[in-house]
Amino acid sequence: MKIKLVPQLLMALCLLSLAAACKKEKNHAKTPVELLTEKPWNIVFFGTDDNHNGILEVDGLENNWSGCQTDDTYEFDKNGTFMIRVHEDDCSGANRDGGPFPWSLAANGKDFQFSGLATTLEVLDEHNFKTYEMLNGEKYYRVFKR
Numbered sequence: 001m002k003i004k005l006v007p008q009l010l011m012a013l014c015l016l017s018l019a020a021a022c023k024k025e026k027n028h029a030k031t032p033v034e035l036l037t038e039k040p041w042n043i044v045f046f047g048t049d050d051n052h053n054g055i056l057e058v059d060g061l062e063n064n065w066s067g068c069q070t071d072d073t074y075e076f077d078k079n080g081t082f083m084i085r086v087h088e089d090d091c092s093g094a095n096r097d098g099g100p101f102p103w104s105l106a107a108n109g110k111d112f113q114f115s116g117l118a119t120t121l122e123v124l125d126e127h128n129f130k131t132y133e134m135l136n137g138e139k140y141y142r143v144f145k146r
Helices: 002-022 032-037
Strands: 041-047 073-076 081-085 098-105 111-114 117-124 128-135 138-145
Touching: 032 098, 032 117
Parallel strands: none
Antiparallel strands: 041 073, 041 138, 073 081, 081 098, 098 111, 111 117, 117 128, 128 138
């Protein structure tokens, strides 16, 4: 009797272990501040949608951002400041980091103050961060990627 019971107990224990291992954690929806501050960002675009086709052409004439700036990282801190970290390709030759600069996101989740500029947050997820500001009736976009 003991011998028949041991395999059944072992099987039950294995099934319970497997069920516990497969139990999914509840996904915690990250707040905008968590998304912004968890990892550094690289700016890949600054400019307008000149041809109004709805596509910001990172590698085209619409992008006013210098190639030497795209390897710099922007590190946003929860204390409301950010740093610009200069990496390999430095435009100025000074190879100096910039900051700290102020940033804030309003309770509405859209009004984003960025080093004194009033911008609108359009996209923020794990890999994309896009803002725009209105200048002379035109939207000027900043696009960051991870």
